[in-house]
Amino acid sequence: MPREVHVIDSHTGGEPTRVVVSGAPDLGSGSISDRLAVFRRLHDPFRSAVVNEPRGYDAMVGALLLPPADPAHHAGVIFFNNVGYLGMCGHGTIGVVATLAHLQRIQPGTVRIETPVGLVSAELHPNGEVTVANVESYRLAHNVEVEVEGFGPVHGDVAYGGNWFFLVAGSPFPLDLLHLEALTDYTWKIRQALARHGITGANGAEIDHVELFGPPQLPGSHSRNFVLCPGKAYDRSPCGTGTSAKLACLVADGKLAEGQTWRQESVVGSFFDGSVSIRDGKVYPRIRGTAFVNADSRLILNDADPFCWGIRS
Numbered sequence: 001m002p003r004e005v006h007v008i009d010s011h012t013g014g015e016p017t018r019v020v021v022s023g024a025p026d027l028g029s030g031s032i033s034d035r036l037a038v039f040r041r042l043h044d045p046f047r048s049a050v051v052n053e054p055r056g057y058d059a060m061v062g063a064l065l066l067p068p069a070d071p072a073h074h075a076g077v078i079f080f081n082n083v084g085y086l087g088m089c090g091h092g093t094i095g096v097v098a099t100l101a102h103l104q105r106i107q108p109g110t111v112r113i114e115t116p117v118g119l120v121s122a123e124l125h126p127n128g129e130v131t132v133a134n135v136e137s138y139r140l141a142h143n144v145e146v147e148v149e150g151f152g153p154v155h156g157d158v159a160y161g162g163n164w165f166f167l168v169a170g171s172p173f174p175l176d177l178l179h180l181e182a183l184t185d186y187t188w189k190i191r192q193a194l195a196r197h198g199i200t201g202a203n204g205a206e207i208d209h210v211e212l213f214g215p216p217q218l219p220g221s222h223s224r225n226f227v228l229c230p231g232k233a234y235d236r237s238p239c240g241t242g243t244s245a246k247l248a249c250l251v252a253d254g255k256l257a258e259g260q261t262w263r264q265e266s267v268v269g270s271f272f273d274g275s276v277s278i279r280d281g282k283v284y285p286r287i288r289g290t291a292f293v294n295a296d297s298r299l300i301l302n303d304a305d306p307f308c309w310g311i312r313s
Contacts, residue, residue: 088162090240
């Protein structure tokens, strides 16, 4: 018989999140990291079915809502996209909080969410905005040079904000929607060059996000960015983990202190307000934004459908 999967869709700054509420495979009752390992090893077709065509598209980020390992927390979540899994997702966490509010599972206040990279807390404000207190973020390497095909040497910082980023100041193309194809090609070539030259995050972790920065276009913003995500889709939001990585670099450069706000603008003109908490010399970013629920529906998985489990390259 066809199987139904209850999902709630939202967008945060234009970037979609599809939260799986029910109908997912049983991943056991271990930690979120343990359940991620089960998901990846045994149930990857389910990931593809939820976010890939014909039900989804490359920019869609999935979030599997799970019971927390610690009952004192509100939820556990595993984030995934068109090609794999994400340790953390800032815009997605905002989307998860908005979804929990839509389901009337939470009220304004503090929300504690278990992720594969650790416990993340968020504040649901009465006006619907959400502030995510992210995991520790830091810059691993400054001003790293990489030779990029067709563009020559490119310099950037290697930084962690829940995912690994290569952050580049400046771009040969304007950071706007008219140049999406050129920006995608440029950042994809940067990512390929990083892999080719063995430039990685800590412990050999793949740098699977590339982030360009340029001058802002909206009043009150500090910069505009273009972020290429692991599956070669661009982030419509300013990217929560990317903004976290940027904040860590700003702190390292002495350009941002506690109590100051950095407004990060995305390539589509949405924005996050970022700030930091510094404890024992470590940087913990806070990202504030808004998600809007735009669908509450059920996916139908039918094994008779030749594309039931998604179209995968």
